[in-house]
Amino acid sequence: MFVLAKGGEPLMPCHPARARELLRSGRAALARRAPFTIRLRDRTREGSTVTGVHVRLDPGSKATGIAVTDELHRIGPEGRTSVARRGLITIELRHRGQQIHNGMLRRAGYRRRRRSSNLRYRAPRSDNRRRPPGWLPPSTQHRVDSTMSLVTKLCRYAPVVEIHVEQVAFDTTALARAGQSGVRENLGPTLAGFEIREFLLAKWNRSCAYCDASAVPLNMEHVRPRSLGGSDRISNLVLACVPCNQAKGTQRVEEFLADRPARLKAVVAQLGRPLRDVAAMNATQHLLVETLATLGVPVHTWSGGRTYWNRAVMGLPKSHTVDALSVGFLAHERGDELVRAPAQILVVTSTGRGAYARTTPDRFGFPRLRRPRAKILNGYATGDLVRAVVPRGAWVGTWLGRIAVRTSGQHRLTTLTCRFDVSYRNLTLLQRADGYSYGFAPEIRLSAIQGDAYSGVTRRGGGCRNVRKPDA
Structure with missing residues (x-):
């Protein structure tokens, strides 16, 4: 657990049992629930070993x-x-x-x-918008x-x-050059062995490209055999189990998968698909x-x-x-x-922290419902950590969870095991939403x-x- 000094300076984290002992004895107070942080009442940063x-x-x-x-x-x-x-x-x-x-x-x-439905006469917008240096999607x-x-x-x-x-973990530029003539030898055994294999394991989901076998020994296999002019480029390598590797031999992939056109199409598509992650x-x-x-x-x-x-x-x-x-x-x-x-x-x-849209569109993209402009309703916002005390009904009891606000005042409470509506009058705010949810x-x-x-x-x-x- 995180520990803060009396003045708010960070101290060394402590064991949860120690944190509970400090809270029970009154020597510490709860500073934040998620992540769980306590503040000491009787100790400063100068009197602690950090x-x-x-x-x-x-x-x-x-x-x-x-x-x-x-x-x-x-x-x-x-x-x-x-x-x-x-x-x-x-x-x-x-x-x-x-x-x-x-x-x-x-x-x-x-x-x-x-635009295509209502403004067919409008010319396409010029692609002259400049992006600042270092821009990312x-x-x-x-x-x-x-x-x-x-x-x-x-x-x-x-x-x-x-x-x-x-x-x-993977240098895609070096991997793309690994199969070029005279380059693979200079890259050394680390790239040619470990990194290429790990890249293929990630790309083919640690399974055989021809039969989806997993949890078995997998070999690096050339889609176009080297005897027929195939290269060692990463785009010509797949993972194959031992039976599929031996059965394919020096055949072209079109010949080996001639009786399975769906599998052939999937293998060819995966070969040209980059590893987006x-x-x-x-x-x-x-x-x-x-x-x-x-x-x-x-x-x-x-x-x-x-x-x-x-x-x-x-x-x-x-x-x-x-x-x-x-x-x-x-x-x-x-x-x-x-x-x-x-x-x-x-x-x-x-x-x-919510959406910018002020309307809910239908499947054609036209406004269907109007969303409330205010994100805080009855003193609560979506994502707040609250304690709900329900006095009667099917959900009677005390609950701890996060809420999604509604204009009616009946906010949706999500807990570990259930989800139900509760009035804002029965809620107590424990921690404001910060754009993240916390669990264990x-x-x-x-x-x-x-x-x-x-x-x-x-x-x-x-x-x-x-x-x-x-x-x-």
Whole structure:
């Protein structure tokens, strides 16, 4: 849990049990519910020991893993100093880039339809609008803005001294050149082996391109065989299971899939389809680092290969939060390791702050309903965290959740297990909406690693649950 000093300065995070003890004894007060933060009543920054924490980021297209860690320096029996990296708080930030992209396409479709229906005589608009330097599409810019917003909050609630960011895992320019004559040999075995294979695993969803077999050994297979003039370009490579690879042999893909035209069409379409997630990350990687540098905290960048190596040596599975814990330098030869991670991860989902549209369109793009201009109704806004005390009816009891406001005063309350309407008179505001929803997901722990009594981190299990704790 995040801890603030009496004057509001960030202190070292504490264990949830310690936070509950401080709240029960009256030595601390609740400062924020999500993320959960307490403020001490009897301690200042000068009277506390603050060693500082590191924020580690694993940027992704759909979600970004964030880990708040500290480091313990230990002296071994031979006098060598090793580092034990502890995960204090792990966060999975879920972006809404695809939602923004779909909304932009929908709006463009509405405008195009209205123009073609009513203004057929109007000439097309000149494409002379200039974009400022560094412009990115809204769906891509959102990934940078949401990550920056959350890291700024972490710097406000925790004593951050360093920020570590993983660079993009795939260099699409180098991958495109990997099959050219005389280039592949100069790139070395790392790109030719690991990065190309990982790129194909991501592009073909870790399954065979010809039969969709998964959880089996997969080989890199040439769609057009090299014996018939096929190249080693990434656009000529697919993943195939051993039986399909042997059955295809030196045949053309058109001959091998002649009896399955639907599969042939899908394979050819996937070959020419770019990996959109990789393209989005390549467009934002440098802007994200430059934006984080404005916080005044040293920012260090690391390769995806380093993250993969740390995770593989520790024997940890892949997930956003595990990758975030593995970002940065660890000298495994001297005994450095990841020793602990929280039992739960904080899931932060970007929800936005509402729409600009003042009408609800029909399927043709014409206004159907008029939306209220005011976003705050009866003192509440959509996304506020509230406590509802229902005195009678089917939903009698005390509930905690987020609301969607309505002009009638019967706001829609969403909790962990249900959704129902409740009057604004029965609500108590706990926290204003900030454009994000907060929940928790459990972490499954591994057994001891390398013979020590340390618990590792595994893939998250179970579903996400909202921040809700019924009082009754």
